[in-house]
Amino acid sequence: MTQRVYEKLIDEEGKRVDGREWNELRPIKIEVGVLNNADGSAYIEQGKNKILAAVYGPREAHPRHLTLPDRALLRCRYHMAPFSVEERKSPAPSRREIELSKVIREALEPAIFLEHYPRTAIDLFIEILQADGGTRCAGITVASLALADAGIPMRDLVVACAAGKVGDRIVLDLNDVEDKEGEADVPIAFMPNLNAVTLLQMDGTLTPEEFEQAVNLAIEGCRQIYKMQKDALKARYLAIKKEVEEQ
Amino acid sequence: MPIFYQNKEIVTPGDLLAEGNYRAGRNTYKVGEKIYASRPGLLEYNEKEVRVVALNAFYIPSVGDLVIGKVVEVNVNGWVVDINSPYLAVLRASDVLERSFKPQRDELTEILDAGDLLIAKVTSFDRTRAPTLTMREMGLGKITRGQIVKVTPTKIPRVIGRKGSMINMLKKETGCRITVGQNGVILISGRRLEDERLAIQAIRKIEHEAHTSGLTDRVAEMIRREKMKEEPKHDTESL
Structure with missing residues (x-):
């Protein structure tokens, strides 16, 4: 299969390859509580990304020697399904996935009251069903919802979004083509109520001014996604309430 | 001392619930004068306290609670019981028998075996050690039907x-x-x-x-x- 080659990542009218404005997010759909077996779960579609997150715990940690005497152990697995990308990805964890698992875990850890539940483990699974750029960010967004759904006490929801430089412009929420062809990518995870950044990475080159612009833009994107996150968390219970009231 | 949501309104983790001289109740936490929610749930408040009734949570043992559990392991002097919590509970033989426990005389599996369900009460728990249970009270014991x-x-x-x-x-x-x-x-x-x-x-x-x-x-x-x-x-x- 041949990929379409884009001559320009941003056209004369300032529109991006998928028709978005520079400061526009991809369409997002979030659902909470999609898996019955898990203690908490959530699903997100962000553009062409499709990601499922499941949380188990807190529970007895196995193997036992991993338990921490002063706090719960958060274990995170970010995994891409073999069919999530155009060329089959080996299902074995790659270097990139191991690193992303660590990065996502560290982005979520500050939000959870781990110290309340010593000697236990919380297992978090993020499964990328379809990937189209920005999966680590969407993964963090959906994972924090799964954690909240599991009833794990948190300081705030964590929301993540990227900004970057594409065709000489700073743009929000890069897709796969923009990520690969563009000049730079800055993913940020953020706790809006506490105004705290829990993940900040950069790939590519930016001037200090551009970097600041990108950070501000990404945080602006985070705030937009945060609203959808909260609505998704409430939606299930509001639906039951409405149903009952109509009877 | 404002409260930012209605009584019984659904809140999510991180929501700023109230500011001022309130006590931070269940499923909330306090930073300075500000009280935030820590679990999704329904807000409840009165003049003194702000709390959240969680929509979903797990069980953390508390002394005096009546619990229903399942025996998962039989040890030398007691049982390990799953009480639907992150922490497995311990039930010692002396907390089941009416008399003192003698290993040479009592066969524990005859009293309770793995898989048996029981009603018990929590006698201690402090998060650093496993919670302990007792069955030496009225209404407690092995479940035989239902x-x-x-x-x-x-x-x-x-x-x-x-x-x-x-x-x-x-x-x-x-x-x-x-x-x-x-x-x-x-x-x-x-x-x-x-x-x-x-x-x-x-x-x-x-x-x-x-x-x-x-x-x-x-x-x-x-x-x-x-x-x-x-x-x-x-x-x-x-x-």
Whole structure:
């Protein structure tokens, strides 16, 4: 299969390859509580990304020697399904996935009251069903919802979004083509109520001014996604309430 | 001292609930003068305290709680019990027997074996060591009959209702004996299988609609409706 080659990542009218404005997010759909077996779960579609997150715990940690005497152990697995990308990805964890698992875990850890539940483990699974750029960010967004759904006490929801430089412009929420062809990518995870950044990475080159612009833009994107996150968390219970009231 | 949400409004983790001289109740935390939610749930407050009734949570043992658990392991001097919590509980043989425990005389598996269900009370817990249980009190012991339903532990107060209104209604309408474990496990034993099924159905409804008002009446109505459906069937069976 041949990929379409884009001559320009941003056209004369300032529109991006998928028709978005520079400061526009991809369409997002979030659902909470999609898996019955898990203690908490959530699903997100962000553009062409499709990601499922499941949380188990807190529970007895196995193997036992991993338990921490002063706090719960958060274990995170970010995994891409073999069919999530155009060329089959080996299902074995790659270097990139191991690193992303660590990065996502560290982005979520500050939000959870781990110290309340010593000697236990919380297992978090993020499964990328379809990937189209920005999966680590969407993964963090959906994972924090799964954690909240599991009833794990948190300081705030964590929301993540990227900004970057594409065709000489700073743009929000890069897709796969923009990520690969563009000049730079800055993913940020953020706790809006506490105004705290829990993940900040950069790939590519930016001037200090551009970097600041990108950070501000990404945080602006985070705030937009945060609203959808909260609505998704409430939606299930509001639906039951409405149903009952109509009877 | 403002409160930023209505009573019974759904809040999510990180929401700033109130500012000022309130006590941070369940499922909230305080930073300076600000109180935030830490779990998704319904906000409740009075002049002194702000708290959140969580929509979903797990059971953290607390001394004096009645719990229903399952034996997962038999040790030399006691049992390990799964009490539907992140922490496994320990039940020592001396907390079961009426007399002192003698390893050479008592065979523990004859008293309780792996897989057995039991009603017990929590006697200690401090998060650094496993919670301990006792069965040496009235109404505690091995479960021999009935059915088990699990609900999320935060919904237990809803199953009991104000001053036991819900649970008393359930017992009366279904004729079942219902034992509610604080850990979210409920034991139902009735004379007929249909009665037990009806009680389970009612508890499922309570769990599903726990965050809505007027629940006791709706559940009572549902039980009566189900009973009506059932009656004619019995007549045809007896013919």
